[in-house]
């Protein structure tokens with residue numbers, strides 16, 4: 001397993017795509033130090049091939065998840081008190097009181113509507129080694145029933161190959177003269193045939209039943225720091241940004257947690273959390 005992981009890291013380092021003249025070298029599947037999954041690197045790694053948008057335009061459902069003052073992941077409001085995100089966002093960040101959910105912002109430096117977190121549940125099947133079941137549910141200390149802030153419902157459509165969904169998120173760019181960028185971006189990506197995705201990732205990563213793949217190879221994809229954010233189809237959250245080798249790679253699609261598949265976990269967790 002160790003050599004496989006080393007291999008992933010190596011290949012990731014080698015896979016360096018040139019999109020729109022920008023070099024995007026990403027280390028998103030450095031599973032040995034998976035905390036790195038949500039750290040910025042030295043290159044522009046925002047939603048790739050998309051456009052700048054506002055949270056308002058999207059519907060106000062996108063949350064910025066902040067840990068100890070640092071932006072870490074995206075999330076989706078699915079109930080006035082509940083946020084859906086990825087389990088890997090919590091690696092090394094298990095202290096409930098250090099989490100803040102920021103709603104209603106488009107630029108990361110905005111104040112927005114802030115909520116402390118009362119509790120969270122990660123799928124107990126989640127393993128950082130294989131990223132299986134990369135899903136988590138957070139309970140807020142007080143309601144986000146606020147003007148301008150919206151919710152998504154849980155997916156109820158089959159994600160057939162070719163179906164187009166929207167993924168949005170904040171990526172941090174490390175200043176290369178121009179200073180940090182904090183704008184929200186969105187891009188539309190089609191579902192990729194699971195068998196193709198499996199084959200592409202063979203033997204680097206196992207595409208499990210809890211995963212779905214989407215991107216336009218070489219052109220459109222989510223990227224580091226988009227993690228935990230929603231892949232959306234008609235006001236429904238159908239995927240959760242999970243991982244990828246590189247971003248907008250010509251070979252490796254973006255991998256998302258399949259919300260239809262993990263729905264039993266989500267519904268059960270909501271029930272448990274709302275009783276706390």
Ligand code: ARG
Nearest residue numbers: 037222224225226227244254
């Ligand atoms: N793991 C990354 C994060 O924590 C998301 C990577 C998504 N990568 C991709 N190529 N779609 O932000």
